[in-house]
Amino acid sequence: MSWLVLVVSGVLEAVWAVALGRSEGFTRPLPTVVFLVALVLSMGGLAWAMRELPVGTSYAVWVGIGASLAVAYGxxxxxxxxxxxxxxxxxxxxxxxxxxKFAH
Structure with a gap:
Protein backbone atom coordinates (compact mmCIF):
# COMPACT_ATOMS: atom_id res chain seq x y z
CA MET A 1 0.00 0.00 0.00
CA SER A 2 2.88 2.36 0.75
CA TRP A 3 4.15 2.10 -2.82
CA LEU A 4 0.73 2.94 -4.23
CA VAL A 5 0.43 5.97 -1.96
CA LEU A 6 3.95 7.02 -2.95
CA VAL A 7 3.15 6.81 -6.68
CA VAL A 8 -0.08 8.80 -6.27
CA SER A 9 1.86 11.36 -4.22
CA GLY A 10 4.42 11.61 -7.03
CA VAL A 11 1.63 12.27 -9.53
CA LEU A 12 0.27 14.96 -7.21
CA GLU A 13 3.75 16.49 -7.09
CA ALA A 14 3.53 17.04 -10.85
CA VAL A 15 0.04 18.51 -10.40
CA TRP A 16 1.19 21.05 -7.83
CA ALA A 17 4.31 21.93 -9.82
CA VAL A 18 2.27 22.65 -12.96
CA ALA A 19 -0.37 24.51 -10.95
CA LEU A 20 2.35 26.61 -9.32
CA GLY A 21 3.59 27.67 -12.73
CA ARG A 22 0.08 28.45 -13.90
CA SER A 23 -0.71 30.46 -10.75
CA GLU A 24 1.46 33.32 -12.04
CA GLY A 25 2.89 34.12 -8.62
CA PHE A 26 -0.34 33.19 -6.79
CA THR A 27 -2.31 35.86 -8.68
CA ARG A 28 -4.72 33.39 -10.30
CA PRO A 29 -7.13 31.83 -7.77
CA LEU A 30 -7.94 28.45 -9.35
CA PRO A 31 -4.36 27.33 -10.04
CA THR A 32 -3.38 28.62 -6.60
CA VAL A 33 -6.06 26.48 -4.92
CA VAL A 34 -5.08 23.45 -7.03
CA PHE A 35 -1.46 24.04 -6.03
CA LEU A 36 -2.27 24.20 -2.32
CA VAL A 37 -4.54 21.14 -2.28
CA ALA A 38 -2.17 19.02 -4.39
CA LEU A 39 0.80 20.15 -2.30
CA VAL A 40 -0.81 19.13 0.98
CA LEU A 41 -2.00 15.78 -0.40
CA SER A 42 1.35 15.08 -2.09
CA MET A 43 3.41 15.86 1.00
CA GLY A 44 0.99 13.99 3.24
CA GLY A 45 1.18 10.92 1.04
CA LEU A 46 4.97 11.11 0.93
CA ALA A 47 5.10 11.34 4.71
CA TRP A 48 2.69 8.42 5.06
CA ALA A 49 4.70 6.25 2.65
CA MET A 50 7.91 7.05 4.53
CA ARG A 51 6.51 5.29 7.60
CA GLU A 52 7.28 1.98 5.86
CA LEU A 53 9.72 2.89 3.07
CA PRO A 54 13.25 4.29 3.37
CA VAL A 55 13.49 8.09 3.16
CA GLY A 56 16.02 8.13 0.31
CA THR A 57 14.10 5.68 -1.84
CA SER A 58 10.78 7.38 -1.14
CA TYR A 59 12.08 10.82 -1.96
CA ALA A 60 13.86 9.68 -5.14
CA VAL A 61 10.74 7.91 -6.41
CA TRP A 62 8.48 10.85 -5.50
CA VAL A 63 10.71 13.40 -7.21
CA GLY A 64 11.35 11.16 -10.21
CA ILE A 65 7.64 10.62 -10.85
CA GLY A 66 6.78 14.28 -10.32
CA ALA A 67 9.60 15.64 -12.44
CA SER A 68 9.02 13.18 -15.28
CA LEU A 69 5.31 13.89 -15.43
CA ALA A 70 5.81 17.66 -15.21
CA VAL A 71 8.26 17.64 -18.13
CA ALA A 72 6.07 15.24 -20.14
CA TYR A 73 3.04 17.48 -19.53
CA GLY A 74 5.05 20.50 -20.65
CA LYS A 101 11.12 -0.38 -6.32
CA PHE A 102 12.68 -3.72 -7.12
CA ALA A 103 15.90 -3.01 -5.22
CA HIS A 104 13.90 -2.26 -2.08
Whole structure:
Protein backbone atom coordinates (compact mmCIF):
# COMPACT_ATOMS: atom_id res chain seq x y z
CA MET A 1 0.00 0.00 0.00
CA SER A 2 2.88 2.36 0.75
CA TRP A 3 4.15 2.10 -2.82
CA LEU A 4 0.73 2.94 -4.23
CA VAL A 5 0.43 5.97 -1.96
CA LEU A 6 3.95 7.02 -2.95
CA VAL A 7 3.15 6.81 -6.68
CA VAL A 8 -0.08 8.80 -6.27
CA SER A 9 1.86 11.36 -4.22
CA GLY A 10 4.42 11.61 -7.03
CA VAL A 11 1.63 12.27 -9.53
CA LEU A 12 0.27 14.96 -7.21
CA GLU A 13 3.75 16.49 -7.09
CA ALA A 14 3.53 17.04 -10.85
CA VAL A 15 0.04 18.51 -10.40
CA TRP A 16 1.19 21.05 -7.83
CA ALA A 17 4.31 21.93 -9.82
CA VAL A 18 2.27 22.65 -12.96
CA ALA A 19 -0.37 24.51 -10.95
CA LEU A 20 2.35 26.61 -9.32
CA GLY A 21 3.59 27.67 -12.73
CA ARG A 22 0.08 28.45 -13.90
CA SER A 23 -0.71 30.46 -10.75
CA GLU A 24 1.46 33.32 -12.04
CA GLY A 25 2.89 34.12 -8.62
CA PHE A 26 -0.34 33.19 -6.79
CA THR A 27 -2.31 35.86 -8.68
CA ARG A 28 -4.72 33.39 -10.30
CA PRO A 29 -7.13 31.83 -7.77
CA LEU A 30 -7.94 28.45 -9.35
CA PRO A 31 -4.36 27.33 -10.04
CA THR A 32 -3.38 28.62 -6.60
CA VAL A 33 -6.06 26.48 -4.92
CA VAL A 34 -5.08 23.45 -7.03
CA PHE A 35 -1.46 24.04 -6.03
CA LEU A 36 -2.27 24.20 -2.32
CA VAL A 37 -4.54 21.14 -2.28
CA ALA A 38 -2.17 19.02 -4.39
CA LEU A 39 0.80 20.15 -2.30
CA VAL A 40 -0.81 19.13 0.98
CA LEU A 41 -2.00 15.78 -0.40
CA SER A 42 1.35 15.08 -2.09
CA MET A 43 3.41 15.86 1.00
CA GLY A 44 0.99 13.99 3.24
CA GLY A 45 1.18 10.92 1.04
CA LEU A 46 4.97 11.11 0.93
CA ALA A 47 5.10 11.34 4.71
CA TRP A 48 2.69 8.42 5.06
CA ALA A 49 4.70 6.25 2.65
CA MET A 50 7.91 7.05 4.53
CA ARG A 51 6.51 5.29 7.60
CA GLU A 52 7.28 1.98 5.86
CA LEU A 53 9.72 2.89 3.07
CA PRO A 54 13.25 4.29 3.37
CA VAL A 55 13.49 8.09 3.16
CA GLY A 56 16.02 8.13 0.31
CA THR A 57 14.10 5.68 -1.84
CA SER A 58 10.78 7.38 -1.14
CA TYR A 59 12.08 10.82 -1.96
CA ALA A 60 13.86 9.68 -5.14
CA VAL A 61 10.74 7.91 -6.41
CA TRP A 62 8.48 10.85 -5.50
CA VAL A 63 10.71 13.40 -7.21
CA GLY A 64 11.35 11.16 -10.21
CA ILE A 65 7.64 10.62 -10.85
CA GLY A 66 6.78 14.28 -10.32
CA ALA A 67 9.60 15.64 -12.44
CA SER A 68 9.02 13.18 -15.28
CA LEU A 69 5.31 13.89 -15.43
CA ALA A 70 5.81 17.66 -15.21
CA VAL A 71 8.26 17.64 -18.13
CA ALA A 72 6.07 15.24 -20.14
CA TYR A 73 3.04 17.48 -19.53
CA GLY A 74 5.05 20.50 -20.65
CA UNK A 75 6.06 18.75 -23.86
CA UNK A 76 2.48 17.62 -24.59
CA UNK A 77 1.04 21.10 -24.01
CA UNK A 78 3.81 22.84 -25.93
CA UNK A 79 5.17 24.68 -22.90
CA UNK A 80 8.44 22.79 -23.33
CA UNK A 81 10.21 21.78 -26.49
CA UNK A 82 9.96 18.13 -27.51
CA UNK A 83 13.10 16.20 -28.32
CA UNK A 84 14.11 12.58 -28.55
CA UNK A 85 16.90 13.26 -26.05
CA UNK A 86 14.37 14.51 -23.46
CA UNK A 87 12.18 11.46 -24.02
CA UNK A 88 15.15 9.12 -23.59
CA UNK A 89 16.28 10.92 -20.43
CA UNK A 90 12.76 10.77 -19.00
CA UNK A 91 12.66 7.06 -19.81
CA UNK A 92 15.92 6.74 -17.88
CA UNK A 93 14.42 8.45 -14.84
CA UNK A 94 11.36 6.22 -15.00
CA UNK A 95 13.59 3.15 -15.36
CA UNK A 96 15.56 4.20 -12.28
CA UNK A 97 12.35 4.73 -10.29
CA UNK A 98 11.18 1.23 -11.23
CA UNK A 99 14.62 -0.11 -10.34
CA UNK A 100 14.40 1.44 -6.88
CA LYS A 101 11.12 -0.38 -6.32
CA PHE A 102 12.68 -3.72 -7.12
CA ALA A 103 15.90 -3.01 -5.22
CA HIS A 104 13.90 -2.26 -2.08
Missing amino acids: MVTGDESFSLVKVLLLAGIIGCVIGL
